[in-house]
Amino acid sequence: MSYTAEVLRNAIEKSPNEPEFHQAMTEVLPTLQPYLDRHPKYERAGILERLVEPERTIIFRIPWMDDAGKVCVNRGYRVQFSSAIGPYKGGLRFHPSVSLSIIKFLGFEQIFKNSLTGLPIGGGKGGSDFDPKGKSDREVMAFCQSFVNELHRYVGGNADVPAGDIGVGAREIGYMYGQYKRLTGLCDGPLTGKGISYGGSLVRTEATGYGLVYLTEKMLESLHTSFEGKQLSISGSGNVAIYAAEKAIQLGAKVVTMSDSNGFIHAPDGIDVNIVKTIKEEKRGRICEYLEYAKNAEYHDGGLIWSVPCDVALPCATQNELDAIGARALIDNGCIAVAEGSNMSTTIDAVDMLQHSGVFYAPGKASNAGGVAVSALEMAQNSARRYWSFRRVDESLQKIMHSIYTNISEIAERFGAEGNLVAGASIAGFRKVADAMLQQGVV
Numbered sequence: 001m002s003y004t005a006e007v008l009r010n011a012i013e014k015s016p017n018e019p020e021f022h023q024a025m026t027e028v029l030p031t032l033q034p035y036l037d038r039h040p041k042y043e044r045a046g047i048l049e050r051l052v053e054p055e056r057t058i059i060f061r062i063p064w065m066d067d068a069g070k071v072c073v074n075r076g077y078r079v080q081f082s083s084a085i086g087p088y089k090g091g092l093r094f095h096p097s098v099s100l101s102i103i104k105f106l107g108f109e110q111i112f113k114n115s116l117t118g119l120p121i122g123g124g125k126g127g128s129d130f131d132p133k134g135k136s137d138r139e140v141m142a143f144c145q146s147f148v149n150e151l152h153r154y155v156g157g158n159a160d161v162p163a164g165d166i167g168v169g170a171r172e173i174g175y176m177y178g179q180y181k182r183l184t185g186l187c188d189g190p191l192t193g194k195g196i197s198y199g200g201s202l203v204r205t206e207a208t209g210y211g212l213v214y215l216t217e218k219m220l221e222s223l224h225t226s227f228e229g230k231q232l233s234i235s236g237s238g239n240v241a242i243y244a245a246e247k248a249i250q251l252g253a254k255v256v257t258m259s260d261s262n263g264f265i266h267a268p269d270g271i272d273v274n275i276v277k278t279i280k281e282e283k284r285g286r287i288c289e290y291l292e293y294a295k296n297a298e299y300h301d302g303g304l305i306w307s308v309p310c311d312v313a314l315p316c317a318t319q320n321e322l323d324a325i326g327a328r329a330l331i332d333n334g335c336i337a338v339a340e341g342s343n344m345s346t347t348i349d350a351v352d353m354l355q356h357s358g359v360f361y362a363p364g365k366a367s368n369a370g371g372v373a374v375s376a377l378e379m380a381q382n383s384a385r386r387y388w389s390f391r392r393v394d395e396s397l398q399k400i401m402h403s404i405y406t407n408i409s410e411i412a413e414r415f416g417a418e419g420n421l422v423a424g425a426s427i428a429g430f431r432k433v434a435d436a437m438l439q440q441g442v443v
């Protein structure tokens, strides 16, 4: 049995009830084998065995009181996966589906993603099974404060720097920052995605979506085409989806779908992203409300978003949202590229189908790295006590996304997997972390 297969088998046996974590490891580990064959020093140092075991896992109780005076209890997580190349860095997810398996898969992905940005940030992830949907601002604040009453012991600007993810945006980051400061008395940049008035970075709101489009732009360039005139199918209507749509439209594409967990809208003449911003960012409403503002659209309650014909698909909602049935529909309708905005958007069989059918596919750890990259730029600005201009941050983001693309395609080619960005991203992300681990001894 190969080294990677053995480590994978043992890791799965050790944590048997964590299917999403198994999936994330199954996507990465086998692609590393050619690299590990050439460099036996990593196996000798047990690098993979160490990498699949988080440095620290924190699970805690979060009691809070709702508006009716009832005491509610949620479960909180922070998985500090790897600090080999810098402080733990990764978002917090508030969603009822959150489990240890979900947080471990996200934290594992984050190690490789953060390494790909070229910036000194380790991997971590956290969150809670709290559902912010339908809660009042006061309830969200009470929850966030209680969450930080425990979390503050483990985070800090040089130790672990959380940020947003599903269900965690500017409002939640603000409440968590306020409570962190109150408990510790420190303004050491313990979170990113902060408001601009208290240390946030310009472009952080747009970063993941814009970055996704910047990387996809390079994919299209290598196919000798561009966004101009392309039909785009985007899923989700949250932070990542909105700013992916905005940038793609600026580059001449037409976005024909967006969705939420209830259903999707299809607008053959193109979606007006400003309407989606009003519904989602201002009113915290549902995507079906789009029809109240625009006539040229239909709403599908449930249904398969990927059955709408498109040239490029950008899944931007959640894990495993693009499965074999979705992949079949995209392939049959002539889609040429899929780039993940959400983490692990695509099931393993769907990735295989896309790749075997010649659909150019980018895994999230490369294509959605723009968010965390700008988070690291926010950390740099906080340390320097400076603010950079929108243009400066946006240009840095573009440069980072373009170099991620160049780096992972070159590495894929060097290891006999030309055009396989999954292999390229895994090997490129792994190399830097593994070398840092070798240099730091057995820790």
Ligand code: NDP
Residues within 6 Å of the ligand: 095, 097, 164, 165, 166, 167, 168, 208, 236, 237, 238, 239, 240, 241, 259, 260, 261, 262, 316, 317, 318, 319, 341, 342, 343, 368, 369, 371, 372
């Ligand atoms: P938001 O909370 O802003 O938006 C999430 C969107 O996805 C909503 O439209 C939501 O619909 C939909 N969604 C969430 N869960 C499900 C589900 N189980 N089934 C169907 N739809 C669902 O989150 P983000 O936009 O920040 O995150 C989207 C994805 O991008 C996630 O996978 C996240 O990990 C990833 N990501 C985010 C980054 C960031 O900087 N924010 C950075 C890199 C990756 P509904 O409102 O109905 O729940």
Ligand code: 2IT
Residues within 6 Å of the ligand: 089, 090, 091, 092, 113, 161, 162, 163, 164, 165, 192, 343, 368, 369, 371, 372, 373, 375
């Ligand atoms: O998945 C991700 O990369 C994020 N949710 C963003 C993490 C961050 O620290 O900005």
